Amino acid sequence: xxxxxxxxxxxxxVWVGLDNYRNVVTDPxxxxxxxxxxxxxxxxxxxxxxxxFVLAVLLNELRHFKGFFRLAVYLPxxxxxxxxxxxxxxFYDPGAGLFNxxxxxLHLPTSAWTQDASTAMISLVFVSTWAxxxxxxxxxxAGLQNIPGELYEAAEIDGAGxxxxxxxxxxxxxxxxxxxxxxxxxxxxxxxxIEPYQLTGTTTPSTITVMILVYRYAFTVNNDFGLAAAMSVxxxxxxxxxxxxxxxxxxxxxD
Amino acid sequence: VLTLTTxxxxxxxxxxxxxxxxxxxxxxxxxAQPDPTLVPQSFHPETYKQAGPGWTSRTSSSTRSTxxxxxxxxxxxxxxxxxxxxxxxxxFGNVVLAMMLASLMLPAxxxxxxxx
Numbered sequence: 001x002x003x004x005x006x007x008x009x010x011x012x013x014v015w016v017g018l019d020n021y022r023n024v025v026t027d028p029x030x031x032x033x034x035x036x037x038x039x040x041x042x043x044x045x046x047x048x049x050x051x052x053f054v055l056a057v058l059l060n061e062l063r064h065f066k067g068f069f070r071l072a073v074y075l076p077x078x079x080x081x082x083x084x085x086x087x088x089x090x091f092y093d094p095g096a097g098l099f100n101x102x103x104x105x106l107h108l109p110t111s112a113w114t115q116d117a118s119t120a121m122i123s124l125v126f127v128s129t130w131a132x133x134x135x136x137x138x139x140x141x142a143g144l145q146n147i148p149g150e151l152y153e154a155a156e157i158d159g160a161g162x163x164x165x166x167x168x169x170x171x172x173x174x175x176x177x178x179x180x181x182x183x184x185x186x187x188x189x190x191x192x193x194i195e196p197y198q199l200t201g202t203t204t205p206s207t208i209t210v211m212i213l214v215y216r217y218a219f220t221v222n223n224d225f226g227l228a229a230a231m232s233v234x235x236x237x238x239x240x241x242x243x244x245x246x247x248x249x250x251x252x253x254x255d
Numbered sequence: 256v257l258t259l260t261t262x263x264x265x266x267x268x269x270x271x272x273x274x275x276x277x278x279x280x281x282x283x284x285x286x287a288q289p290d291p292t293l294v295p296q297s298f299h300p301e302t303y304k305q306a307g308p309g310w311t312s313r314t315s316s317s318t319r320s321t322x323x324x325x326x327x328x329x330x331x332x333x334x335x336x337x338x339x340x341x342x343x344x345x346x347f348g349n350v351v352l353a354m355m356l357a358s359l360m361l362p363a364x365x366x367x368x369x370x371x
Contacts, residue, residue, distance in 0.1 A: 058260070062257075062260075064257060065257070065261065068261075068264075069260075069261075069264055072264045072265065072268040072269050073264070073268055075268055075269065075272055076268060076271070076272070079272075079275075083275075087271055087274070087275050088271075090278075091271070091274075095289065096287075096288070096289045096290075096291065098274065098291055101290065101291055130267070130268075130271070134268075184359075187359050187360055235360070236357070236360050239360035240357055240360055243356060243360070244353075
C-alpha cells in the first residue's frame with residue numbers, strides 16, 4: 001500500500017497510484033543499481049559460494065588441528081557486520097591503511113581499493129565473503145560429515161582418486177545442501193546494504209545497489225517512503241520470480 | 256601443507272581480529288599514525304574501561320532482551336512450523352512454504368513499518 005502513496009512520514013500520505021513505480025523505473029540510477037547488484041551477487045557467489053565449500057572439504061580431510069581451523073573460520077561470523085566493515089575500512093584506507101602499507105613495504109603497487117571505481121566492487125565482495133563464509137563452511141562441513149564413510153571406501157576399492165571421489169560421491173551427496181545454500185545466498189547477496197553504505201557511501205555510482213537506492217529514496221535524496229517501498233516491491237518480485245523458477249528447475253534434482 | 260594451511264588460515268581469519276584487539280589497546284595518536292604498528296608501542300587498556308559504562312547501560316540491556324526474545328520466540332516457532340510442514344504434508348503446504356520463503360525476500364529495511 002505504501003508503494004502507491006507519497007509519504008514522508010510528516011505530512012499526510014497522498015495516493016499517487018503507479019507514479020512511484022514510473023518514477024523508480026525512469027530513474028537514471030535504476031539500471032545502474034540493478035547492474036551493480038547483479039555484479040555483486042555474481043562475484044559474491046564466485047567467492048562466497050565456492051570458497052566455503054572448498055574450505056569445508058579441506059577441513060573435513062584434515063587430521064590435525066581440526067578445532068583450531070573450525071574456530072578460525074567461524075571467528076569473523078561472531079563480529080557484528082558493521083564491526084567487520086569498519087575493520088576492513090581501516091585496512092582499505094588508501095593513505096595509512098594496512099593493505100597499502102604492506103604492499104608499499106614489499107615494493108608492490110598500491111591501490112585506492114574502495115575509492116577506485118575499478119576495484120570498489122571486488123573490495124566490497126572480499127569484506128562480505130570474509131565476514132560471512134564461516135556460517136556456510138560450517139553448514140557444508142555438517143553435510144560432509146553425514147556422508148556415509150562406506151561410500152568413500154567403496155569408491156577407493158573401485159580405484160577412485162581424490163577428484164573422482166569428490167565428483168561421484170561428495171557432490172551428489174551434498175546436492176540438496178548446495179542447491180538450498182545457492183538459493184539462500186543469492187537472496188541474501190542481492191539485499192546487500194551495509195558494505196556499500198559504510199565503505200563507499202550512497203553516492204558512488206560504481207557501488208550503488210538496489211538497497212542503497214531504497215535508502216536514498218527514503219532518507220537522503222527524496223525523503224519519500226513511497227518510492228522506497230516501490231523499489232523494495234520490485235526487488236521482492238524479482239527475488240520471488242527467481243526463487244520460483246529456481247525451485248521448479250531444481251525440484252527433480254532434489255527429490 | 257599443514258604449516259602453509261595454518262599460516263594462511265591465521266593470516267586470513269585470525270589476524271584481522273588480532274588487529275582489532277591490538278588497535279583497541281593503542282593510544283589515539285598511535286592508531287592514527289601513517290605507519291601502523293603490529294604491536295602497540297604503549298598499552299592503553301583504559302579504552303575498555305571507557306567503553307564499560309556503555310556495555311552495562313541500556314544498550315547492553317536491549318541487546319540482551321533482543322537476543323532472549325529471538326531465541327525464545329520466532330526461531331522456535333519457525334522451527335516448529337518447518338517440522339510440521341515436513342511431517343504432516345498439509346493441504347496447500349507448498350503455498351505456505353512459498354509464503355515463508357517470500358518473507359526472506361523482503362529487505363530488512365522494508366520491515367521497518369513507519370509509525371502512523
